[in-house]
Amino acid sequence: MNRNIKNPKPATLPVVRCAVYTRKSTEEGLEQEFNSLDAQREAGEAFVASQRQEGWTCLPERYDDGGFTGGNMERPALQRLLADIEAGKIDCVVVYKVDRLSRSLLDFAQMMQTFDKHRVSFVSVTQQFNTATSMGRLVLNVLLSFAQFEREIISERTRDKIAATRRKGKWAGGHPLLGxxxxxxxxxxxxxxxxxxxxxxxxxxxxxxxxxxxxxxxxxxxxxxxxxxxxxxxxxxxxxxxxxxxxxxxxxxxxxxxxxxxxxxxxxxxxxxxxxxxxxxxxxxxxxxNGQTRGAPVRNKFGALLKGIIRCVPCDCAMTPSHTTRNGSKRYRYYVCSSAQKRGWNTCPSKSIPAAQIEEFVVGQIKCIGQDRALLAEVLAQARQQDGARTSELEAEQRSLEKDLTRWHAELRKLSCQLRPGDDNGSIISRLADLQERIGLVEGRMRKVREQIQTVQQQLLDEEETAVAMSVFDPVWEALTPREQARVIGLLVERVDYDGASGKVSITFHPTGIKALAQQLADQRREKTA
Known part of the structure; x- marks a missing residue:
């Protein structure tokens, strides 16, 4: 009896959705038409095509990390890859080499847990293994251990090279410095x-x-x-x-x-x-x-007007405020040489000076500025010298900005002549836009520089006006609180030098501070008389 034997239908192979992941540590060469990432992906796609009979198919989505280290997982394409794995969109991850996915054994172990959880296999094209087999997982761990060892060796060599470079006084790279x-x-x-x-x-x-x-x-x-x-x-x-x-x-x-x-x-x-x-x-x-306060003003509990200003000349060190209390109530304030406090009183001829005495002397000298024409002329001469230095500084910046503008305008004209209708002018147009932005920023800065030069010149005070303004300092001073008085002293006085051996006191004024205070007092005076 004849029987018709039909050929059984071949079982349909399950589709294995493959994602090719590529990575390059630096951005060098990525601007090329065919770069390292393209070469890695081409190798991965070719390997997937060779397994087409097993149902493998390459997903169109690109997972490319250009310019990212393999030492951590902070990579955008890798994060997208892991997110798609958790969403069930991927069955197999294909890389050119193991270290393209990771150079950290700890990170790789964490990724392998994610792969196993979602039943995703991992394939390296050049190292011929598949984590779907136990032998493949063993080879993977061995290779990854060597990859991490290589990364640590490179790091050590880099650190040693930087150390040797710095010890020779050479610039070892990094962001350029102002100046x-x-x-x-x-x-x-x-x-x-x-x-x-x-x-x-x-x-x-x-x-x-x-x-x-x-x-x-x-x-x-x-x-x-x-x-x-x-x-x-x-x-x-x-x-x-x-x-x-x-x-x-x-x-x-x-x-x-x-x-x-x-x-x-x-x-x-x-x-x-x-x-x-x-x-x-x-x-x-x-x-x-100022380390403990990071430069913020320190509270002045007992109203020491010269704190941080007065110095001991023989020891070339600061004098710090101190006080003693007698009879349980009356407080006596002093400025004490900090070196004498540390090394002993016999080492310093200044030792200490009563605070009220030296503060009264300094305040008296400030009051004399409006009365002593010689002192006033000296202070104003210093102020004009500082204004001149500031003006020279601004003019130097102005010349530098003008030089940049001249160079960029010349480049702008040259590039404009290179534009051709119908050609690919993308790079030229991009550079033109960049130049226009730079020119706009520099022109804005030049306007500010010109305004600052004009402001410095307009703020110059003549001797007569300053003398009149400072003549009202005395009544204003008495109306200030101790905290305000300390602030004014800090504004007007740069330093006070006390030599205990000769009893000599020298005061160095802040010309800009005196000018600012004189301007403020003059403005107040005009408002009252207006």
């Missing part, structure tokens, strides 16, 4: 003269205000910002307004005195310094003194 440019021909710092003037002005501002916040506010008023530079790809970086933290980093950077730092070591650098070492050291001393 310097990075020489592209040799990896070293060269002085940017226009910015160097600004850096020195910032140090002088801190020496004047002795606190971070007032300097930050002054820098904001002037429109000064952190270092602005252009990357090799033409991208603008930096140019952020100063904050207390960024200002502190600038003021403590030993690069400004021609040094380089590596951890706790300081070495002579190849680059020249742009800040006077004595000024740099004075700033460090002030920052250390």
């Amino acid at each position: 310097y440019d990075v020489d592209p021909r040799g990896f070293r710092l060269v002085v940017n003269e226009a910015e160097a003037v600004r850096v020195r002005a910032i140090f002088n501002l801190y020496l004047e205000h002795e606190a971070l916040l007032p300097v930050v506010q002054e820098l904001e008023r002037r429109g000064w910002v952190n270092k602005r530079w252009t990357t090799r790809k033409g991208r603008e970086r930096g140019g952020q307004p100063f904050e207390r933290t960024s200002l502190y980093r600038l003021l403590t950077n030993v690069a400004y005195v021609g040094k380089v730092r590596y951890k706790d070591e300081v070495h002579d650098g190849e680059h020249p310094g742009i800040v006077d070492p004595a000024d740099f050291q004075r700033v460090q001393t002030l920052l250390q003194r």
